[in-house]
Amino acid sequence: MxxxxxxxxxxxxxxxxxxxxxxxxxxxxxxxxxxxxxxxxxxxxxxxxxxxxxxxxxxxxxxxxxxxxxxxxxxxxxxxxxxxxxxxxxxxxxxxxxxxxxxxxxxxxxxxxxxxxxxxxxxxxxxxxxxxxxxxxxxxxxxxxxxxxxxxxxxxxxxxxxxLRPLPHNLIQTYLNKTFNIDFEQAYLYSVYSQGSIGKANQLINSTEFRDVRDSAINIALNIDNLNLIDVYNTIDKIKEDKETLKTILDILYLVFRDALVYKETENPKNIIQRDKITQTKQIALKATTTQLINRCDALSEAQNKLLFNINTQLLLETLFFKLKEK
Ligand SMILES: [Zn+2]
CATH class of the missing domain: 3.40.50.300 (P-loop containing nucleotide triphosphate hydrolases)
Known part of the structure; x- marks a missing residue:
């Protein structure tokens, strides 16, 4: 070193x-x-x-x-x-x-x-x-x-x-690409999730748990219109306890709806961050209106901010899910 x-x-x-x-x-x-x-x-x-x-x-x-x-x-x-x-x-x-x-x-x-x-x-x-x-x-x-x-x-x-400021995406992307021998698109994805932290990037890349959490968050986004009240409360029960996981889920959901919005507006896959999930992104973009997607991104960014303070996570998630389901 x-x-x-x-x-x-x-x-x-x-x-x-x-x-x-x-x-x-x-x-x-x-x-x-x-x-x-x-x-x-x-x-x-x-x-x-x-x-x-x-x-x-x-x-x-x-x-x-x-x-x-x-x-x-x-x-x-x-x-x-x-x-x-x-x-x-x-x-x-x-x-x-x-x-x-x-x-x-x-x-x-x-x-x-x-x-x-x-x-x-x-x-x-x-x-x-x-x-x-x-x-x-x-x-x-x-x-x-x-x-x-x-x-x-x-x-x-x-x-x-x-x-020490958060590291720029491209620095982490290049590092991940060289160190773990993964392609640039995967490296880009992890660099976004790591939010400027090399420690987090190293941790995420080896975490099967992260991949599972990501898949279930994307599933929630795909099925958001079909979730009934019981589903919503079951989902809340599953994710409300562990703040770290909850934060990850909010980050992922935000990116999913952000990608869907960008795809809906530009129809260019190059503009989306989660390129390995292009099929799901297209489906989400197709099922929602532009206004709905904007509102969902806003609701998620509000929830991300609130999570920084010690707010009741049950309440936070209830409000969030009702906003995500709004027509
Ligand atoms: Zn020496």
Whole structure:
């Protein structure tokens, strides 16, 4: 692995490499961005390069530091873990505060990588803050989080923050095409579903569950007019509990109706995203009016937004299904 093998995030990588080159390393960094966007990969590459014995802007992969890093045995790179839902003050005490007084074993820096740092509770954050206020010369912290607003302002003010944006579709598409040897159309489909997250793309491509969920969502879309009230409630019962699956179903349904709408208007299969489902898309397009398809897309996008808040999923789905079935 090296910086140039990391997908995307080029500006951040350039910044990091020029800080290393100019020997302007801060004691604390935050990498923030959605799940699967590449925070941990980037943090690890940063840490490995900082402690590489070649002291260059890319790690050498050959020195003892790099080799022990690759086998997860580098004593000067510490991954702070947590067993409970939150990162507690005892996690920070035992893994950071007790450890930081001991100088690095053989490397220039002692680097603490705190994944899911936004799960630190207030006591844990305050304990970490004390360390950040008077850091040992050799200590570096890399905090990873999805929501940096959960961190104390006093912590934020001591860190250099990098915001990792969702990766562009074409980058993920090319990656999937090369890595998994799948054709460009399939790769495109998965790149859309992964919504800019390389972690999610990797997970979806190997998931039979995702394929099953997708098939049943497309079935719902195909049969939406024929579903009676009992069917609707049975479907709601099946999907309302698991929020992750529910989110996936809403995403799929949105794409299905979006594709049907686009096909109805343009009659060009090239414009649709789920090209492997062209037959079903044509059927859905044929059975509904343009207005119906627009309304269905609107209803789904509204449901997707509501799901971000802790709304009652039963109510959300009832409203959604009634809108989807509207004539
Ligand atoms: Zn090295």
């Amino acid at each position: 090296s910086f140039n093998k990391i997908l995307g995030h080029k500006e951040i990588i350039n910044y990091i490499q020029s800080s290393i080159k100019n020997n302007r390393i801060n004691h604390a960094y935050i990498l923030t961005g959605q799940d699967g966007v590449g925070k941990l990969t980037l943090a690890k590459e940063f840490a490995k390069t900082l402690n590489c014995e070649q002291h260059s802007t890319s790690c050498c992969d050959q020195c003892i530091s790099c080799k022990t890093f690759d086998s997860n045995n580098n004593p000067d790179i510490i991954y702070v873990t947590h067993e409970k839902k939150d990162i507690t003050v005892s996690d920070i005490r035992n893994q950071v505060i007790k450890n930081i007084t001991v100088k690095p074993y053989r490397n220039k820096y002692k680097i603490f990588i705190i994944d899911e740092a936004d799960k630190m509770n207030i006591q844990a954050q305050n304990a970490l803050l004390k360390t950040l206020e008077e850091p040992a010369d050799y200590a570096i912290f890399i905090l990873l989080c999805e929501n940096y607003n959960k961190l104390l302002v006093t912590i934020l003010s001591r860190c250099i923050m990098f915001k």
